[in-house]
Amino acid sequence: MTLALTPQNAHTASVRAFKAPGASIADAALLERFNIAGPRYTSYPTADRFVEAFGPQDLQAAYAQRRAIPGLANRPVSIYLHVPFCEALCYYCACNKIITKHKERAAPYLADVAREIDVVMQQLAPTEGAASTAVASVSQLHLGGGSPTFLSDAELADLMALLRRSFVFAEPAELSIEVDPRTVTPARLQHLRSLGFNRLSFGVQDFDAAVQQAVHREQSTGQVFALVQAARQLQFESINVDLIYGLPGQSQASFAQTLQTLVALQPDRVALYAYAHLPTRFKPQRRIDSQQLPSGAEKVALQALALRSMHEAGYVDIGMDHFALPTDSLAVAKRKGLLHRNFQGYSTQPETDLIGLGVSSISKIGATYSQNAKDLESYRAALDQGQLPVVRGLALSRDDLIRREAIMALMCQGVLEVPAFAQQWLLDFSSYFAPELVQLQDYAAQGLVELSEQRIAVTPKGWTFVRAIAMVFDRYLQEAQRRAQFSKIL
Ligand code: SF4
Structure with a gap:
């Protein structure tokens, strides 16, 4: 054609x-x-x-x-x-x-x-x-x-x-x-x-x-x-x-x-x-x-x-x-x-x-992430020794797991059900995420999320900006001046 x-x-x-x-x-x-x-x-x-x-x-x-x-x-x-x-x-x-x-x-x-x-x-x-x-x-x-x-x-x-x-x-x-x-x-x-x-x-x-x-x-x-x-x-x-x-x-x-x-x-x-x-x-x-x-x-x-x-x-x-x-x-x-x-x-x-195989692949096993060597030589050298060719990774903390679940709920379902989330993680949602809830007010004012005591819901208009909404829950981004390292949303 x-x-x-x-x-x-x-x-x-x-x-x-x-x-x-x-x-x-x-x-x-x-x-x-x-x-x-x-x-x-x-x-x-x-x-x-x-x-x-x-x-x-x-x-x-x-x-x-x-x-x-x-x-x-x-x-x-x-x-x-x-x-x-x-x-x-x-x-x-x-x-x-x-x-x-x-x-x-x-x-x-x-x-x-x-x-x-x-x-x-x-x-x-x-x-x-x-x-x-x-x-x-x-x-x-x-x-x-x-x-x-x-x-x-x-x-x-x-x-x-x-x-x-x-x-x-x-x-x-x-x-x-x-x-x-x-x-x-x-x-x-x-x-x-x-x-x-x-x-x-x-x-x-x-x-x-x-x-x-x-x-x-x-x-x-x-x-x-x-x-x-x-x-x-x-x-x-x-x-x-x-x-x-x-x-x-x-x-x-x-x-x-x-x-x-x-x-x-x-x-x-x-x-x-x-x-x-x-x-x-x-x-x-x-x-x-x-x-x-x-x-x-x-x-x-x-x-x-x-x-x-x-x-x-x-x-x-x-x-x-x-x-x-x-x-x-x-x-x-x-x-x-x-x-x-x-x-x-x-x-x-x-x-x-998730089992990542090959150079640079990332695995997710239990509450860990790990990444294989990025270059063929290091990858091969680890295997020569009968080792997993992992060169870096992370064991997730409880806070990481909590935030991961919040971010994935928003990215995937567009909804975070507050009482169920609080019960699952045994936390007081409004105090644990107090700064985040303040930040979300701006998104709510733009009609991108709806906030209530029951749920945080991404609106149809908000889907395009769901990454920015999720970023509110990213502790590392909030703490560090690292934004310049990431690709721009647009
Ligand atoms: S974008 Fe990069 S990885 Fe993909 S085909 Fe082109 S050179 Fe290869």
């Missing part, structure tokens, strides 16, 4: 200009006002709070606790597996990746992952000597990167066979994979389906050819349509498309066209991320011409445009940056109050322990 893309307009977008097409100026003004720095809360505390004092022994202790508590050892787990390789560099990239055209680099890496699985299985085994017995069922597997589709069909098949030998997969389990449209064909999608993957996430970012060129990630619209069509025929249960706004060369006109194309594509889910230009922190971004970047006001207009387009096309706000068709399981889970959040974003899966 070929969709005509209109030429880009000059960068004249602004909040004022955005008013003309009939968009809500109130929303644009709110977007501008709440354009504050903040984390995405795929975890709380956020990964920048992890400490190097937390090492393999601490993670082993967390696994030991998991083994010791009756009923916990067999509780389902989620797995995230990081494939760090990419064939080409996207200039906006802030991920942990290795750019290489040498496909032969994958095999030794997968051998390392196999060694890591062995070490992890020893930790999961309920009794001494039972390491080879499958002990934990996997309810969710996500292959991310980098580019998991850097792996050949045979390597992906071997990897899945290894995982299935090591773990029992729940039936049904969510098996998802990030797909770089430039690296797959409909035949490859068929192979992924035959391996059991039932969810795909396509990294598109923008359909505009000039924007794609500016970020060094070029793929034709026809290519993406063909892949999505093939994925549907193969009956993948959910198809996600990632878009980014704030990229170089984007204008309201060009992005409106991209959104129109997206709506024609009708993915089940859309993740709409803001580009944060931090070239001193992320080297690839130095290749982006900052003169070509939309201004702050233009970014506000682009986001407002995206929100309006998604809503008009019938997509439901799942939460921060995420939308889904009303029939998608995420939207259903949200309606039923069963939405969860983990390192991959929103999920329908109840909270599970």
